[in-house]
Amino acid sequence: MNPPLAEPPATNGGTPRPTDEELARRRTAVGELGHELRALVDAAVRTTAPDATLRHVADHVRRLTAELTGGGQRVRAEIPAVDEFPGGPRMYSPVTGPGSPLAPPVEVVPEAAGLVGRCVLGIAHEGPPGYAHGGMSAMLLDELMGHACAAAGAPAMTISLRLRYHGPVPVGTPLRIAARVARTEGRKLHVDGSIATEATPDTALVTAEAVFVAPDPARLRALFPHLPATP
Numbered sequence: 484m485n486p487p488l489a490e491p492p493a494t495n496g497g498t499p500r501p502t503d504e505e506l507a508r509r510r511t512a513v514g515e516l517g518h519e520l521r522a523l524v525d526a527a528v529r530t531t532a533p534d535a536t537l538r539h540v541a542d543h544v545r546r547l548t549a550e551l552t553g554g555g556q557r558v559r560a561e562i563p564a565v566d567e568f569p570g571g572p573r574m575y576s577p578v579t580g581p582g583s584p585l586a587p588p589v590e591v592v593p594e595a596a597g598l599v600g601r602c603v604l605g606i607a608h609e610g611p612p613g614y615a616h617g618g619m620s621a622m623l624l625d626e627l628m629g630h631a632c633a634a635a636g637a638p639a640m641t642i643s644l645r646l647r648y649h650g651p652v653p654v655g656t657p658l659r660i661a662a663r664v665a666r667t668e669g670r671k672l673h674v675d676g677s678i679a680t681e682a683t684p685d686t687a688l689v690t691a692e693a694v695f696v697a698p699d700p701a702r703l704r705a706l707f708p709h710l711p712a713t714p
């Protein structure tokens with residue numbers, strides 16, 4: 484079990500902002516580690532190696548974890564130095580983050596009617612054998628629909644998300660996730676989304692309708708105490 488995360492301090496401690504070059508170097512290193520961790524997770528859920536090998540690897544990984552935690556750790560709600568929140572890169576997003584072992588990761592590109600994300604899910608994301616966990620589809624859509632809000636100029640949080648699963652989403656297959664803001668109503672954004680394979684983009688396997696709310700500024704400060712003064 485991970486230890487509980489510490490509560491956020493009142494400020495970020497006045498840490499100086501890294502230069503663009505330092506930031507680029509750090510992001511590359513974060514992405515490299517993320518890539519290797521994803522390969523490790525994939526290998527771990529697919530391996531048929533003997534028990535002794537699993538125990539041996541577990542020992543190695545325990546030592547590596549100690550090496551990573553030894554250099555200091557970010558506290559709950561702290562915005563990583565490699566991120567720009569809201570609206571910019573989020574290196575550790577569990578959906579799009581190159582540094583996250585949980586993320587496929589999804590690559591997001593703007594399209595005429597909103598956004599499209601592309602990824603391949605792995606066996607680590609499996610629900611029924613050979614197909615994605617339904618919760619993974621929900622996570623992919625929630626994130627991409629959130630990106631569509633930010634791209635429309637209103638970073639927002641989900642207040643409702645309704646999914647329809649029309650067909651199972653295969654793992655190991657290039658996927659296309661689409662999201663667009665259908666209409667806005669004050670601070671509320673009504674967003675549509677879908678998942679299909681790249682090979683058959685017109686056959687939606689999952690469709691989603693969500694409502695997002697752009698938080699009131701006071702609520703925003705309370706929720707995200709580490710936001711820069713002018714987000």
Ligand SMILES: CCCCC/C=C\C/C=C\C/C=C\C/C=C\CCCC(=O)SCCNC(=O)CCNC(=O)[C@H](O)C(C)(C)COP(=O)(O)OP(=O)(O)OC[C@H]1O[C@@H](n2cnc3c(N)ncnc32)[C@H](O)[C@@H]1OP(=O)(O)O
Binds near residue numbers: 570629638699700702
């Ligand atoms: C600016 C940053 C915001 C942060 C957003 C996050 C990321 C943005 C950054 C970059 C964007 C890029 C990518 C997107 C990344 C991730 C997307 C994933 C999104 C999520 O994974 S996010 C986690 C799950 N999400 C929650 O954890 C929200 C829980 N929620 C709240 O924290 C508050 O709700 C809040 C803060 C949203 C609004 O708070 P508030 O104080 O500003 O506004 P208030 O409460 O007054 O609600 C205004 C109107 O929404 C109605 N309303 C509210 N909740 C409702 C509900 N459940 N059902 C029906 N109606 C509801 C009210 O009834 C009122 O309606 P009316 O105006 O008609 O009376």
